[in-house]
Amino acid sequence: MKDNKKGYYKLLSGCTALIILLYLLLLKGECYICSANTEGKSPKIAVVIDDFGNNSEGTDDMLNLGIPITAAVMPFLPTSSQDAEKAHKKGHGVILHLPMEPEKGKASWLGPRGITVNLPDEEIENRVEDAVKELKYVHGINNHTGSKAMKDERVVKAVLRVAKRNNLLFLDSKTTDKSKASQVCSELGITYLERDLFLDHQNNTVHIEKQLDKAGETAIKKGYAIVIGHVGPAGGKTTVRALKNKINSLKDKGIEFVTLKEIEER
Numbered sequence: 266m267k268d269n270k271k272g273y274y275k276l277l278s279g280c281t282a283l284i285i286l287l288y289l290l291l292l293k294g295e296c297y298i299c300s301a302n303t304e305g306k307s308p309k310i311a312v313v314i315d316d317f318g319n320n321s322e323g324t325d326d327m328l329n330l331g332i333p334i335t336a337a338v339m340p341f342l343p344t345s346s347q348d349a350e351k352a353h354k355k356g357h358g359v360i361l362h363l364p365m366e367p368e369k370g371k372a373s374w375l376g377p378r379g380i381t382v383n384l385p386d387e388e389i390e391n392r393v394e395d396a397v398k399e400l401k402y403v404h405g406i407n408n409h410t411g412s413k414a415m416k417d418e419r420v421v422k423a424v425l426r427v428a429k430r431n432n433l434l435f436l437d438s439k440t441t442d443k444s445k446a447s448q449v450c451s452e453l454g455i456t457y458l459e460r461d462l463f464l465d466h467q468n469n470t471v472h473i474e475k476q477l478d479k480a481g482e483t484a485i486k487k488g489y490a491i492v493i494g495h496v497g498p499a500g501g502k503t504t505v506r507a508l509k510n511k512i513n514s515l516k517d518k519g520i521e522f523v524t525l526k527e528i529e530e531r
């Protein structure tokens with residue numbers, strides 16, 4: 266009887282030890298999961314807003330959204346340097362929104378000193394260099410339109426030589442699937458990024474909110490998403506409204522809003 270009792274206690278303490286051991290292992294496992302979550306990077310969305318520089322509708326609202334954005338400013342326009350300065354002072358990213366010749370439409374739609382395929386290399390470089398100087402705070406370039414010019418390797422090379430000299434990244438707005446930017450960026454050793462989604466190709470809140478949901482899914486899947494919206498008639502106040510409606514729910518999903526530069530450095 267005594268021996269039986271001893272055996273019973275032995276078994277009991279053995280089981281207890283096993284349970285404690287299992288518990289500790291589980292706890293450890295949980296801790297590993299915890300640390301992976303705290304150390305792992307949160308998914309990021311960079312909101313790039315095109316067409317600043319002309320005091321367009323939504324300019325101030327966009328700069329006061331309460332999240333960091335990247336202002337893509339067109340050069341040589343009435344409020345180009347003022348918009349770049351305002352965005353920079355508010356802690357936003359600033360890039361040059363370079364007008365480049367489209368397949369369709371008039372060259373005059375590009376605004377002053379746009380990049381057209383008939384220009385010699387030197388003139389292209391001068392225009393881009395002057396634009397970079399005018400906007401002072403730029404850390405990158407993206408293309409405004411450009412479905413024709415972005416296919417032209419010579420033109421793209423001339424633009425990107427200036428990016429290289431000024432240590433700027435290039436964001437391809439992807440207005441053509443035949444763009445030479447990726448190839449030329451890797452040849453010249455320039456950071457190349459691509460737009461994932463346009464927010465406001467349809468100028469209504471429901472569509473823009475859907476695009477923001479898609480951006481959230483992309484960010485969770487690949488770590489980040491780059492979206493492009495607009496001030497002015499292409500988006501403006503509608504885009505501001507949709508962003509305001511969506512910012513908190515995206516943040517609730519663990520998504521962080523960042524400038525394009527932070528995507529480059531991630």
Ligand SMILES: [Zn+2]
Nearest residue numbers: 315316409410
């Ligand atoms: Zn544009």
